[in-house]
Amino acid sequence: ELKVEQNPLFLSMQEGKNYTIYCNYSTTSDRLYWYRQDPGKSLESLFVLLSNGAVKQEGRLMASLDTKARLSTLHITAAVHDLSATYFCAVDRFHGNEKLTFGTGTRLTIIP
Amino acid sequence: EAQVTQNPRYLITVTGKKLTVTCSQNMNHEYMSWYRQDPGLGLRQIYYSMNVEVTDKGDVPEGYKVSRKEKRNFPLILESPSPNQTSLYFCASWDRGHYGYTFGSGTRLTVV
Numbered sequence: 001e002l003k004v005e006q007n008p009l010f011l012s013m014q015e016g017k018n019y020t021i022y023c024n025y026s027t028t029s030d031r032l033y034w035y036r037q038d039p040g041k042s043l044e045s046l047f048v049l050l051s052n053g054a055v056k057q058e059g060r061l062m063a064s065l066d067t068k069a070r071l072s073t074l075h076i077t078a079a080v081h082d083l084s085a086t087y088f089c090a091v092d093r094f095h096g097n098e099k100l101t102f103g104t105g106t107r108l109t110i111i112p
Numbered sequence: 113e114a115q116v117t118q119n120p121r122y123l124i125t126v127t128g129k130k131l132t133v134t135c136s137q138n139m140n141h142e143y144m145s146w147y148r149q150d151p152g153l154g155l156r157q158i159y160y161s162m163n164v165e166v167t168d169k170g171d172v173p174e175g176y177k178v179s180r181k182e183k184r185n186f187p188l189i190l191e192s193p194s195p196n197q198t199s200l201y202f203c204a205s206w207d208r209g210h211y212g213y214t215f216g217s218g219t220r221l222t223v224v
Contacts, residue, residue: 004154033212042202043155043215088154099145099170100204100213102154 002027004091006103014111016078021106023072023089032072033100034063035088043088046074076108084110114139118203118216125193125223133188133219135203141214143206144186148172148199149218155202161186193223 003026013019023032031050035043047056049065049072056063060083062075072089086107090100116137125131137144145160147170157170161180175197177189186205190197203216 040218040220042217045212045214048212090155099157099160100147100155102156104152104154 002029002091002093002101004089004101004103006089006106008106009104010107010109012109012111013076013079015080018078019076021074021076021087021089021108023074023103025070025072025091025101027070027093028067029070029091029093031092032065033090033092034061034072034074035090037086037088037105039086046087079110081110081112084108114214116203116205116214116216118201118219121217121219123219123221125221127194127223128192131190131193131221133190133201133203133221135186135188135216136184137186137203137205137214138184139205139207139214140183141205141207142183144180145170145204145206145213146176146178146186146188147202147204149202150199158188158201193221195223197221198223 005024007022034046036046037043047063052067054065060077065072086105088102088105090102092100119134142163146158147155149155156172158176159178161167164183167178201219204213206213
């Protein structure tokens with residue numbers, strides 16, 4: 001059974017600092033996703049990572065994928081308050097049920 | 113605008129009173145799915161559909177039904193809701209030609 005673990009679960013950081021969220025998954029997957037969710041809102045797609053070594057960047061966020069280690073990271077550079085949200089990683093596998101398996105999420109709070 | 117539309121956004125109901133949450137997508141996606149989100153558990157798949165008239169159980173299907181009579185619609189039916197079905201529900205759609213899932217805006221259900 002595919003399992004996805006994120007850490008940390010909670011992260012409080014000051015504006016201007018850098019930090020990394022980690023996402024480990026237990027078995028081979030086809031794609032890895034990062035989503036952002038604001039309180040009471042839907043999930044916003046941030047990145048889709050398809051292959052080993054993939055790196056994508058958007059603004060202060062950068063995601064990478066190491067399929068051999070079954071690890072993805074979401075790096076935050078020079079955090080700003082607007083990045084406060086819950087971040088989820090998710091993986092899927094194409095074996096009939098193309099299900100997204102989610103991590104439990106990382107609640108990120110940026111302190112001015 | 114490409115989107116997944118869920119209704120209602122908020123619903124409070126009583127135990128045992130049948131209800132339906134509607135989901136409609138305008139992207140001609142073959143694949144649709146329902147997830148529930150609970151604190152500390154991330155999102156878990158309830159049911160999914162690979163195409164019209166093709167549905168199957170996800171990880172937490174007990175107490176739910178679905179139907180897929182048309183490609184664009186995938187309603188979630190709770191025949192006899194119970195308080196443990198109080199949750200935030202998301203509908204999602206996806207197609208093999210795209211690299212991401214589109215989520216609806218969510219339905220917050222409270223069963224008292």
